[in-house]
Amino acid sequence: MDNDYFCAVRQQNDTWLFIPKGNTQAYLLYDFDVVVGDTINVDNPWASGPVQSLITSIDSVLIQGGYRDRLHLDAVGGGFPEVWIAGIGSSNGLFYSGYYIFDYGFQLMCFHENDSLKYMNAPNNDCNYQTVGIEEVENSPYWSVYPNPVSDSFEIKIAADLLKIKSIKIYDNQGRMIRQIRPMEISNVNKIEGIDSGLYLVSVVFQDNEISTKKVVVL
Numbered sequence: 001m002d003n004d005y006f007c008a009v010r011q012q013n014d015t016w017l018f019i020p021k022g023n024t025q026a027y028l029l030y031d032f033d034v035v036v037g038d039t040i041n042v043d044n045p046w047a048s049g050p051v052q053s054l055i056t057s058i059d060s061v062l063i064q065g066g067y068r069d070r071l072h073l074d075a076v077g078g079g080f081p082e083v084w085i086a087g088i089g090s091s092n093g094l095f096y097s098g099y100y101i102f103d104y105g106f107q108l109m110c111f112h113e114n115d116s117l118k119y120m121n122a123p124n125n126d127c128n129y130q131t132v133g134i135e136e137v138e139n140s141p142y143w144s145v146y147p148n149p150v151s152d153s154f155e156i157k158i159a160a161d162l163l164k165i166k167s168i169k170i171y172d173n174q175g176r177m178i179r180q181i182r183p184m185e186i187s188n189v190n191k192i193e194g195i196d197s198g199l200y201l202v203s204v205v206f207q208d209n210e211i212s213t214k215k216v217v218v219l
Contacts, residue, residue, distance in 0.1 A: 032086040052076035072209055140212045143204055149217035153193035156202060162186055164207050171201045
């Protein structure tokens with residue numbers, strides 16, 4: 001693990017500012033003072049330009065005995081959804097909001113403030129991400145993709161209560177959403193066809209806003 005100093009972060013009311021290493025200027029990192037319908041322009045070091053995200057809903061989550069606002073964001077024009085937790089940051093990690101590299105993403109594992117643990121990403125329960133294999137990371141008993149790889153069409157099979165699922169989304173390897181199955185269209189067996197060859201990410205969004213993903217290869 002690289003423990004080199006990267007930057008300083010300062011909280012100012014509902015905003016977070018950061019000062020990069022070797023710099024004295026403070027830059028805006030987060031602004032949690034938003035409402036549903038607001039658009040946020042995220043500019044991070046890994047993207048070629050600003051990424052626009054829309055606040056789709058706001059709820060709260062119990063963390064360390066207290067409730068914090070939880071902001072749900074969808075990328076404008078296609079991309080991956082993410083979650084911001086007030087006073088903690090993006091589920092993608094502190095500095096990677098608004099960006100996702102297909103097959104190599106970022107994830108906030110835990111958050112400490114003044115040497116006190118404030119947030120732990122369940123079910124990992126570890127500040128260090130353990131990579132054993134794709135099947136372990138993506139395994140879910142509630143749904144499956146079959147066959148995989150596939151030459152023409154495949155099925156998304158749902159074993160969970162259909163009422164618990166908000167939507168099913170399919171993204172290409174550029175992070176663009178190419179297909180969406182809405183609640184009234186979801187069934188226990190969802191046939192997908194007419195997709196070009198390539199590597200895709202199937203994302204099942206549950207009503208509690210948890211997201212489960214699996215990869216599928218179309219030959």
